[in-house]
Amino acid sequence: MSLLDAAGYEAVFATPEGDTYRIPLVCWREDEGRVYGMVLFKGQLRCADQVRHFLRYGNRTAAAPGEEAGAPGTAPQAAP
Numbered sequence: 001m002s003l004l005d006a007a008g009y010e011a012v013f014a015t016p017e018g019d020t021y022r023i024p025l026v027c028w029r030e031d032e033g034r035v036y037g038m039v040l041f042k043g044q045l046r047c048a049d050q051v052r053h054f055l056r057y058g059n060r061t062a063a064a065p066g067e068e069a070g071a072p073g074t075a076p077q078a079a080p
Contacts, residue, residue, distance in 0.1 A: 009057060011023050011058075
């Protein structure tokens with residue numbers, strides 16, 4: 001397992017009302033070929049996909065069609 005800098009990446013979450021919000025990733029880790037983003041949630045470092053209402057990983061520079069800049073893009077890729 002290795003921890004890598006996640007500058008520019010974020011986790012996207014849904015609210016019960018159907019809106020989305022984003023939390024920047026602190027780092028991401030690769031474990032046996034699978035990638036996990038880590039966020040600071042309620043003062044603790046947690047895997048983003050284990051936080052309630054997680055939708056996907058994104059990056060702050062890519063925008064999908066119909067979304068504003070800073071919208072989710074692709075998940076972090078494992079380093080070669």
